[in-house]
Amino acid sequence: MKLEKSETYRNEIKSDIVRAGRTTTEVVDSLSDEYGWSRSVPNLSGRLKRGSLRSGEAAELADALDCDLAWQKRGQS
Structure with a gap:
C-alpha cells in the first residue's frame, strides 16, 4: 500500500x-x-492529515521543533 x-x-x-x-x-x-x-491539537492533526499547512506555517512548525526548513536543488546535498 502506497502512502x-x-x-x-x-x-x-x-x-x-x-x-x-x-x-x-x-x-x-x-x-x-x-x-x-x-x-x-485536533486542529494541527487535521491539517497534517489533510496536508493543508501553508508554507509559512510549515516554517513556524519547523522552528517550534528547532529544525531548519530549506529549499534545496534536487540531486545536491
Whole structure:
C-alpha cells in the first residue's frame, strides 16, 4: 500500500515531534505562544492529515521543533 504524500509528511512531522522529546500538545502550545496558532491539537492533526499547512506555517512548525526548513536543488546535498 502506497502512502499519500500528505500522510508521509504527517508521519515525518510526528516523528520529528517525538525525536524532539516533546508531545503534540507541547508543540501546539509553543506555536500558540510564539505565532498565535490555535491551541487545538485536533486542529494541527487535521491539517497534517489533510496536508493543508501553508508554507509559512510549515516554517513556524519547523522552528517550534528547532529544525531548519530549506529549499534545496534536487540531486545536491
